[in-house]
Amino acid sequence: MNKTIHRLVVALLAGVLSLPALAAVTASLDRTHVALGDTVRLLVQTDASTDKQPDIGPLQQDFDVLGSSHGSSTQIVNGHMSSQTQVTLFLSPKHEGTIRIPPLSWGAEQSAALELIVGGGTNAPAQGGAGPADAAPVSMTATLDQNHPYVQSSVVLTLRLYVGVPLSQASLDMPGSADVLVKQLGEDTQTTESRNGRSYQVVERKYLLIPQRSGQISLKGPTLDAQVQDANVPDINAFFGNAFGSMPLGRMMGTTRPLRLSASTIELNVQPRPAAATGADWLPAQKVTLEETWRPDNTSVHVGEPLTRHLHLTALGLTGAQLPDLSKLMTVPDGLNPYPDQAKTDDSVRSGTLLGSRDQDIALIASQPGHYELPALKVAWWDTVANVQREATLPARTLDVLPAVGGQVASIPPVANNPAAALPTLDAPGNALHLNVPPGSMTTHASVWPWVSAVFALLWLGTGFAWWRARNTRAFIASAPATPSPASADRAAGLPTGKALSELQRACRDNDAQTARQAVLVWAASFWPDSPPRGLQAIAQRLADPRFTEPLQQLDRACYTAAPWQGDSLAQAFAQPPKQTATEKAKPVIPNLYD
Numbered sequence: 001m002n003k004t005i006h007r008l009v010v011a012l013l014a015g016v017l018s019l020p021a022l023a024a025v026t027a028s029l030d031r032t033h034v035a036l037g038d039t040v041r042l043l044v045q046t047d048a049s050t051d052k053q054p055d056i057g058p059l060q061q062d063f064d065v066l067g068s069s070h071g072s073s074t075q076i077v078n079g080h081m082s083s084q085t086q087v088t089l090f091l092s093p094k095h096e097g098t099i100r101i102p103p104l105s106w107g108a109e110q111s112a113a114l115e116l117i118v119g120g121g122t123n124a125p126a127q128g129g130a131g132p133a134d135a136a137p138v139s140m141t142a143t144l145d146q147n148h149p150y151v152q153s154s155v156v157l158t159l160r161l162y163v164g165v166p167l168s169q170a171s172l173d174m175p176g177s178a179d180v181l182v183k184q185l186g187e188d189t190q191t192t193e194s195r196n197g198r199s200y201q202v203v204e205r206k207y208l209l210i211p212q213r214s215g216q217i218s219l220k221g222p223t224l225d226a227q228v229q230d231a232n233v234p235d236i237n238a239f240f241g242n243a244f245g246s247m248p249l250g251r252m253m254g255t256t257r258p259l260r261l262s263a264s265t266i267e268l269n270v271q272p273r274p275a276a277a278t279g280a281d282w283l284p285a286q287k288v289t290l291e292e293t294w295r296p297d298n299t300s301v302h303v304g305e306p307l308t309r310h311l312h313l314t315a316l317g318l319t320g321a322q323l324p325d326l327s328k329l330m331t332v333p334d335g336l337n338p339y340p341d342q343a344k345t346d347d348s349v350r351s352g353t354l355l356g357s358r359d360q361d362i363a364l365i366a367s368q369p370g371h372y373e374l375p376a377l378k379v380a381w382w383d384t385v386a387n388v389q390r391e392a393t394l395p396a397r398t399l400d401v402l403p404a405v406g407g408q409v410a411s412i413p414p415v416a417n418n419p420a421a422a423l424p425t426l427d428a429p430g431n432a433l434h435l436n437v438p439p440g441s442m443t444t445h446a447s448v449w450p451w452v453s454a455v456f457a458l459l460w461l462g463t464g465f466a467w468w469r470a471r472n473t474r475a476f477i478a479s480a481p482a483t484p485s486p487a488s489a490d491r492a493a494g495l496p497t498g499k500a501l502s503e504l505q506r507a508c509r510d511n512d513a514q515t516a517r518q519a520v521l522v523w524a525a526s527f528w529p530d531s532p533p534r535g536l537q538a539i540a541q542r543l544a545d546p547r548f549t550e551p552l553q554q555l556d557r558a559c560y561t562a563a564p565w566q567g568d569s570l571a572q573a574f575a576q577p578p579k580q581t582a583t584e585k586a587k588p589v590i591p592n593l594y595d
Helices: 001-016 057-061 249-255 445-479 486-492 495-510 513-527 538-541 546-561 568-574
Strands: 025-029 040-046 063-076 080-093 099-103 113-117 138-144 155-163 167-173 180-196 197-212 215-219 223-229 258-263 266-270 289-297 301-304 306-316 338-339 344-350 354-367 370-374 377-383 388-394 398-402 425-427 432-434
Touching: 025 113, 025 155, 057 063, 063 258, 080 258, 138 223, 155 167, 155 568, 180 215, 180 344, 197 266, 289 377, 289 388, 306 377, 354 398, 495 513, 495 568, 513 538, 513 546, 538 546
Parallel strands: 301 398
Antiparallel strands: 025 040, 040 080, 063 080, 099 113, 138 155, 155 197, 167 223, 180 197, 215 266, 223 258, 289 306, 306 354, 338 354, 344 354, 370 398, 377 388, 425 432
16 A cells, blocks of 8 residues: 555656646836937847747837847756747837836746936927037937918928937938928938037938928938947947937947937928918919019010020929929010020028029010010019918019011001001111101102102012013023033032032031021021021921921020920931922922913
8 A cells, every 4th residue: 555655646747747837927127217209128038948029018108129039948957958949129119218127928938117207308309409408419309480370381390409428320310291291301401419527419301391292291200220338338439420320349349229210200280371362373382482583684676586585483382393393374466486494493401491592594585677576574472470471572574676687577467547658767776667657758758759759660670681681591591502611510410419428427417406497497598499497397287297396496495495305316317318399399499480
């Protein structure tokens, strides 16, 4: 009986000893007090060898988990084997205060709860930011130029990052959303400040925020991610470089820890477009100016000569891309052809507020002489300071266009109810003809008509002489030899056309727009000798070939707007010039005056 009981006790003890012991789970912090934006290392350990990971879900409510590492070890001492598994977590607190780290489950066991005190650093966007807090080695302040913007207006967020410790692999990011467009404005600026005996490197960055809808909008603030030296592991490398420098060798060996610093959420109360804003374009701004200059500045040109109007539009509180196309707002009277150049936009910051600008050149070319009036140019905008609609205006402008230099004589307008009108007289400036009707000409018609009769007699004699000379010329041509001379054969073959095409190809290689235009006009005059076109647009219309239309239009714009021009497309088009039709080839070199 005793032997039976003894055997049973031994068997029970052997069974208990053969059961695996429950693995204990412990958790510890490398620090119990950190500043907001700094990180803390949480070490979780279990006395077992396992491939499983602890449940870190409860941490994500108050922390951002920036990184983790996993390790295990096995020891054999006096024949007894023991194992340990460790997980290291780098935690960034999301807010200040005393934060409770809840028990973490790892398998069937849990760690004990811990407490972390988070304080120091002011990171909320405000109308005026304070400097870095005493206990914060890295902090940031954010300033909005306005909290109640209009929809699609611009808000400038100025971020100042105070860096009192070495940083490496630093990145500062602010993502946008469907409700707010975000764009970095300009380049970072760096200065240094000394606060409470500590030297700070101050990095200032500006962001442009453009709300796309009205109402309350919440936007996540900027976030800094970087690596900082771990205070618990000495670093043999001295800090070198700026706040966004590279990682020294010592830190690559595991002497750094991650850092994440996030600004508080940005809240915007966006106002809708007012009903009183009736302009074609919605331009909410603090100030809008519209200016112009002319080249030449006398606003008096000849037919075919370009007169360039330079428009400069600026808006305080808008981007240059938001400003309207001024060529579409400008009304041009009949007889003037506008050639708008590509606009140039720019953005800058003036006194902490965005300043957008738009510069645009518009060339005006008259097709006939006369007196023209350009209506006033008006740009409607909404004054966000006074909450009223205003207009930036350029006054109406008059233009005097003279006939083309060396061009044809203008037609004489009729003079109603005045049979005794004087003969036209030549006006020297531009070879224009004007009618001069002397006072009292109705009473002196008896003395005028003899002169009129004499003029008509001279015209009749001149017509008779021209008819006689044309008849003799035709008789001379009929009596000439049937085989033309070499010189006349060259002229008939269109030698000027070939020279013009060679000059055109050279001008295209040199990207010389003015020379290319002249060469095309010379070629057209040789190609259509009876009725040469007067301009590049007329040549394109007469050719009616898409191969020539676009290159000729590009050349025309370049000549009148002084824009850069590349002659490759025009040279390629005229590499195979158009051929004359049978009708055109049949036309005689000297017109037949009897047809």
